[in-house]
Amino acid sequence: MxxxxxxxxxxxxxxxxxxxxxxxxxxxxxxxxxxxxxxxxxxxxxxxxxxxxxxxxxxxxxxxxxxxxxxxxxxxxxxxxxxxxxxxxxxxxxxxxxxxxxxxxxxxxxxxxxxxxxxxxxxxxxxxxxxxxxxxxxxxxxxxxxxxxxxxxxxxxxxxxxxxxxxxxxxxxxxxxxxxxxxxxxxxxxxxxxxxxxxxxxxxxxxxxxxxxxxxxxxxQSYASDTLKLNPKALDKLTEKLKDTEYKISNNTVHIPLKNSFEGLKRMETLKDDVHAFEIVKGNMDDVFLNITGRRLRD
Amino acid sequence: MHTLIKRHVKVYFRDRWAVFFSLLSVLIILMLFALFLSNMIDNEVPEPFKGTSEANYLVYSWVFSGLLMVSSLTVPLGFLNIMVEDLESKKANDFYASPTRRTAIVLSYLIAAVFVTVLLNVINFAFGQVILLMQAGTMIPFMAMLKVFGLMLLSTLMFSAMMFAVLTFIKTQNAHGTLSTLVGTLIGFLGGLYVPPVALSTTINTVLNLLPPMQVAALFRRIYMAEAMDLVFPTQTLADTFRLNFGVDITVFNTMLPTWSLLLFMVFWTMLFTVFSIVRIKRFKRT
Missing domain, CATH: 3.40.50.300 (P-loop containing nucleotide triphosphate hydrolases)
Structure with missing residues (x-):
């Protein structure tokens, strides 16, 4: 010890x-x-x-x-x-x-x-x-x-x-x-x-x-969430559907924070017709560090 | 500590360039001797002995006795680069993290330096005797050999302690390299080998004679050259002149320094640098 x-x-x-x-x-x-x-x-x-x-x-x-x-x-x-x-x-x-x-x-x-x-x-x-x-x-x-x-x-x-x-x-x-x-x-x-x-x-x-x-x-679990990344067919149409959801847009990709990966699958049931592609990205330790200190570990 | 001493010695001898550079000053002096220094002493030999084996005995004894002083200083200086490197590269942390006392770790470098210097000095001495045998058909007397060994040990202790104390201030191998170059260049002058005392002013001679290199070189010369001087110089006056001109006898403010006083000086320097080294060991303490 x-x-x-x-x-x-x-x-x-x-x-x-x-x-x-x-x-x-x-x-x-x-x-x-x-x-x-x-x-x-x-x-x-x-x-x-x-x-x-x-x-x-x-x-x-x-x-x-x-x-x-x-x-x-x-x-x-x-x-x-x-x-x-x-x-x-x-x-x-x-x-x-x-x-x-x-x-x-x-x-x-x-x-x-x-x-x-x-x-x-x-x-x-x-x-x-x-x-x-x-x-x-x-x-x-x-x-x-x-x-x-x-x-x-x-x-x-x-x-x-x-x-x-x-x-x-x-x-x-x-x-x-x-x-x-x-x-x-x-x-x-x-x-x-x-x-x-x-x-x-x-x-x-x-x-x-x-x-x-x-x-x-x-x-x-405490500091990093999984993310659903969506590549929309029409961004306006998709964001209209997400008006009650927390999301971010970068490079024409919509990022939706998730509690877990299964939530992502559930969301895809309603969004599948509006996207070309999607990806569920697991939260990593870099996100943990970013969320705790406000900067990336490599900074 | 025995293990560490063994390690330092192994590491030193595996690096052939380190050994070479430790002895570089010795090699340079030998080259200069072959080129012109031998002629300079040869000129001092009385006429009937010029070109004889007795003259060679005198000339070669002069250079090899001086070389023993040089290697007593340059070998520990070169060797202790291992300590500087271990501290700079943090390799020493490996030893500090073991159950070996820090003082023992630090002392292992000093003891290993003494061991290696004595070893290389014995080789240096043996090499000198072989050359003497080839050039003069003789070696120095057995009693003189014993005295040379005793003096070799004392001078090694003194210069190792001195170099250790100095190197506790040196933190990088670059700085060590610069110091080695400086010392390697100066040592021939400080020991009266590049330029014999006869060619220097009284003031410079007085300063040089107060420093350890000239004192140690004079002691080595007195033992090494005693028989050769007896053989070559027919009168005491000629011998005395030679002794003064070529750094066998040294004076401070017109007073000749007898052998016992030079030995006392050596003991004083050894104690001074040992005490100083002990004080400096605090650099190695955990911070």
């Missing part, structure tokens, strides 16, 4: 975290969603003992941050935004050198690397120099490095940033496999909407404050 209470952090004149509080249940997949500069990475850096908070209390599996840092470090695995691997060393050398910071027994460490090579799928480039690997392959080794000491909690700080779509998908599959096959608590920071859809709990953070939190579906 992780509990964070009233976390504050300043960088000179910037108030990066303005008293955020949250808790993460054991084994949960927890996502922190927000734009660049929202305070996500600062939160991760404080949790991983890299930064000191100005104010606030953090407890991780019963250990108090600042008092039990060494114990906390033993149960945390961190995948940073950037790779921390030594480019001129082989994958095996990197993992052996990083692993020795946790393992006294060399044989056990070698066994762990062997296990991870199969689990994560990097056996065929285990003895290759890191600089010869692709961005996606390096990221997988970064994940392996974080898992070396079998942590109870995995912190992923924007792990897919800078990856091409295919590598991103592969890495995402790996993260979901880790979630499925281990009982590890996963905390993810991201600014990609689609990455939080698999999370048990999503916390939206903006300008150092929590602006919303719930499951991904809960947030969508």
């Amino acid at each position: 992780i509990t964070v209470e009233n976390l504050h952090k300043h960088y000179d004149t910037v108030h990066a975290l303005k008293g955020i509080s949250f808790s993460v249940k054991p084994g949960a997949f927890f996502a922190l969603l927000g734009p660049n500069g929202a305070g996500k990475s600062t939160t991760i850096e404080i949790l991983s003992t890299l930064r000191r908070q100005d104010e606030g209390l953090v407890k991780i599996n019963g250990f108090t941050l600042d008092e039990d840092d060494d114990k906390i470090r033993k149960i945390l695995g961190v995948v940073f935004q950037y790779t921390t691997l030594d480019q001129s060393l082989s994958v095996r050398e990197n993992l052996m050198l990083r692993g020795r910071l946790y393992y006294k027994n060399k044989t056990k460490l070698q066994e762990r690397i062997d296990h991870l090579a199969d689990f994560i799928g990097f056996r065929h480039y285990l003895d290759q120099e890191v600089k010869t690997l692709s961005g996606g392959q390096r990221r997988r080794i970064d994940v392996a490095r974080a898992l070396l000491h079998q942590p109870r909690i995995l912190l992923l700080d924007e792990p897919t940033t800078g990856l091409d779509p295919q590598s991103r998908e592969n890495l995402w599959d790996l993260i979901l496999t880790i979630k499925r096959e281990t009982n590890m608590t996963i905390i993810l920071t991201t600014h990609y909407m689609d990455e939080v859809l698999d999370a048990d709990h999503v916390l939206i953070i903006d300008h150092g404050k929590i602006v919303a939190e719930d499951s991904a579906s809960g947030l969508r």
Whole structure:
């Protein structure tokens, strides 16, 4: 269990975290969603003992941050935004050198690397120099490095940033496999909407404050509606029919907000003769962010 | 800490260019020596010995003793780029997030720098002895070798602590590169290798003689060249003149600095930079 209470952090004149509080249940997949500069990475850096908070209390599996840092470090695995691997060393050398910071027994460490090579799928480039690997392959080794000491909690700080779509998908599959096959608590920071859809709990953070939190579906239900998009045969005739309905027009397309997709089907029964085409668009996390903060996440 | 030291050393030796640039000043001095510096010292050799193996013994001992001072400084400077890079690229966060103490992480760079410098200095020394054997048919006496090793260790400790302290102010590899170029260019002058003290004014010599590079170079020369000077110079006056002209003996305000005072200076510099480094370690504290 992780509990964070009233976390504050300043960088000179910037108030990066303005008293955020949250808790993460054991084994949960927890996502922190927000734009660049929202305070996500600062939160991760404080949790991983890299930064000191100005104010606030953090407890991780019963250990108090600042008092039990060494114990906390033993149960945390961190995948940073950037790779921390030594480019001129082989994958095996990197993992052996990083692993020795946790393992006294060399044989056990070698066994762990062997296990991870199969689990994560990097056996065929285990003895290759890191600089010869692709961005996606390096990221997988970064994940392996974080898992070396079998942590109870995995912190992923924007792990897919800078990856091409295919590598991103592969890495995402790996993260979901880790979630499925281990009982590890996963905390993810991201600014990609689609990455939080698999999370048990999503916390939206903006300008150092929590602006919303719930499951991904809960947030969508609360803050984003599905939309019926209509391509009218005659716009005037259609809008006449919709005079008692809330709608918006853009690019000659009529947008009607819906409570759910079934409502859209029901409406189509009366409107089908007036349109060339229609589409029911599901509300997404971008809409959630827009409705909460008044701007798009990518702005 | 042992693991981190091993990692730093591995990373350094895998980067052949890093090793090359750490020793670039040494190579440049060797080139200059081959081109004209050797002739300059050769001119100081008394007539009956000119062109003999004894003269070669003197000339080569002078350059190789100076090179030991140069590599004692440039190798830790080059090596500690690993620390600058780890901090700049935030690679060090990986170590900070492990259950290893921050002080141990920071010290691992210093200890690794000392280890690598001693190793490269031993190779540098061995290379010098091979050249001496080829050119002069002899090596320096065994006792002198032991003294050189002792001094090598002390000078490595001193310059590593100095470079570590300086590099705690450096935050980017670009800045490190600029500093390395500057130091690499100056070190030949500061150690009296590019231009022997005889060619400089008294004021400049006094300033240079108060600085660690000239003091360390003088100590290396005294040990390394003792036998060669005894062989080549028939009179004490000739030997004394050579010693002053070529930075074997150094003076400050017309007072000759004896060996014990130079050693004391070295201990003082080492302690000063170590204390300064400890103070600067706070840069690495969690903020």
